[in-house]
Amino acid sequence: MDIHQRVCAIISQQLNVPEADLKPDVHFRSLPDFDSMRVLQIILETEKEFGIEIGDDITFRIATIGEFQGLVEKLCGQGAPE
Structure with a gap:
């Protein structure tokens, strides 16, 4: 399972949304049950899964x-630097 699939699995689990519905262009705010507590859970699970730290300032820019x-991907060192 690659990074994209693992991230979708975490989001799917936290929001009870089928992974097939989690396309790259889907906005988080359009997903059912999306709220600040779910965001925190998604971030915590992602950090734990990948052994990374996601800064608060970055979190609020992700749509x-x-x-x-x-x-x-970038934080795991597998993406192209910006």
Whole structure:
């Protein structure tokens, strides 16, 4: 399972949304049950899964599933630097 799939699995579990619905262009705010507590759970689970730290300032700039996947990839050292 690659990073994108693992990130989708975490989001799917936290929001009870089928992974098939989590396309890169989907906005987090459009997902059912999305709120600040769910965001924290998604971030904590992602940090634990990948052994990374996601800064608060970055978190608030992420709008879509694809942006979040890209961020995780970058923090894991597998993405292209900005």
